[in-house]
Amino acid sequence: MLDPTLPLALFAEATMGKLNAKMAEGIMRYGRNPVVAVIDSTQAGKRVRDLCALNSDVPVVATLAEAQGLGAQVLVLGTAPSGGRLPQDWVVVLEQAVAGGMSLVNGMHDQLKPMFSDRLRPGQWVWDLRVPQGDAPPIAMARAATLRNTRVLMVGTDMAVGKMTAGLELTRSLQALGRDAAFLATGQTGIAITGSGIPLDAIRVDHAAGAVERMVLEAAKHAIVVIEGQGSLLHPGSTATLPLMRGSACTHMILCHRAGMETLDEPKTVRIPPLRDVIALNEGVARAGGALTPARVVGIALNTARLSQADADAALRAVEDATGLPAADPVREGADKLATTVLE
Missing domain, CATH: 3.40.50.720 (NAD(P)-binding Rossmann-like Domain)
Structure with a gap:
């Protein structure tokens, strides 16, 4: 640290x-x-x-x-x-x-x-930062699914849409509400900020879910853990979301998206489906057809940094209308709305 x-x-x-x-x-x-x-x-x-x-x-x-x-x-x-x-x-x-x-x-x-x-x-x-610490983790065995705490995984429509930022803001809001919440870093920036975590993309694929699982089990004393997201199920070059889902046995997810995005930043040939479909995809993979934890997407963290306040407000309303879920820009307006929906 x-x-x-x-x-x-x-x-x-x-x-x-x-x-x-x-x-x-x-x-x-x-x-x-x-x-x-x-x-x-x-x-x-x-x-x-x-x-x-x-x-x-x-x-x-x-x-x-x-x-x-x-x-x-x-x-x-x-x-x-x-x-x-x-x-x-x-x-x-x-x-x-x-x-x-x-x-x-x-x-x-x-x-x-x-x-x-x-x-x-x-x-x-x-x-x-990207050097894994300690012994090779064991293979994941859904051990985190036996925990009684709340495990919130940040998922995204693409890379670099604000998963870490939204996760840190969500943790702050939960703590401000008096809840015992901890942020678990899984990438180099989160590790640099918090002083702990795992460099997920530097861990061998066979052990990646086990590394997440071990980190979540070590944080089991906290009533709520917020797990930093990596990558996206939509990105053809990303494999990070699956071990995060499997290792954390998440109970909740927050979908992170940048307002106005219709394609991935790269490759732009990959279109982003309607957010309802993205939500269904993440829930289906996390649940594994009912075999694993029945995780739900409970809110949308919308990155509106490139918009005026009026356009940001309109974008948030549009996302809420399209998904039926609460949406907030955690940087522009704080993450209290997302914290509330996690607690509900």
């Missing part, structure tokens, strides 16, 4: 304000550490609020040296290229950071610790 006093610089070269910079945005929105700069030479001179829906005066700078001059002690790779591989042109910046005494937080699949371990000074470290 990050020492919350350490100042961060977020490396988001050529991506700040775009979908790939969701780790940078997530850490600024929910992380405990002070962020002194975002590094993106294509947007240098601006502030974070100029590029995304965050009311932040954090400056965007062109170079690592500028971020160090502002006091940064930790460099966080705040963007995720497609496939999660480390671009070679980033290595020079990382070498400069390590040589300058900075520690590194890495969300890529490629590990940095083996690359830099012999160059680290006392007190300097590398945190590779």
Whole structure:
């Protein structure tokens, strides 16, 4: 877990304000550490609020040296290229950071610790978020289905539609209502924010559901657990939702969607079905035809960041009319409506 006093610089070269910079945005929105700069030479001179829906005066700078001059002690790779591989042109910046005494937080699949371990000074470290910890988990056996708590899984129509954000906001709302709720991270950003969790997409497929199951069983003391979603059943390149469903034996689901989306972000040839059909798909797979936990989608988390307030209100009403379920934008208006429907 990050020492919350350490100042961060977020490396988001050529991506700040775009979908790939969701780790940078997530850490600024929910992380405990002070962020002194975002590094993106294509947007240098601006502030974070100029590029995304965050009311932040954090400056965007062109170079690592500028971020160090502002006091940064930790460099966080705040963007995720497609496939999660480390671009070679980033290595020079990382070498400069390590040589300058900075520690590194890495969300890529490629590990940095083996690359830099012999160059680290006392007190300097590398945190590779996508390295599974501990022994290989056992094969999932529906053990979580025997628990008596509420298990809410965030599912989505696509990648990067706000599953982690909606899950964190839902957890906050439940806690504010006096409920014993915990957020279980399953991706690099959630792990960086909370300090715990599993890097689901780095776990072998045979053990993925077991890793989720073990995490959920370890959190069984909480009355409600909110499980961070990954991927989508609609995406041809995603396999993450199934082990999340199987391992958590979820009792509830929240469907996350971006307002106005008619196709996947990539490939755009895949159309998003009507949300009623998406709900039926997720419920059918989670229930496995009645063999497993009878999980229901109980609400819609709608990402309206690209809309005006009036258009957002209209989009929320349209989704509620189309699905018969309560809908809310957890960032714009909070997740109290979703928390209430989970409790009901």
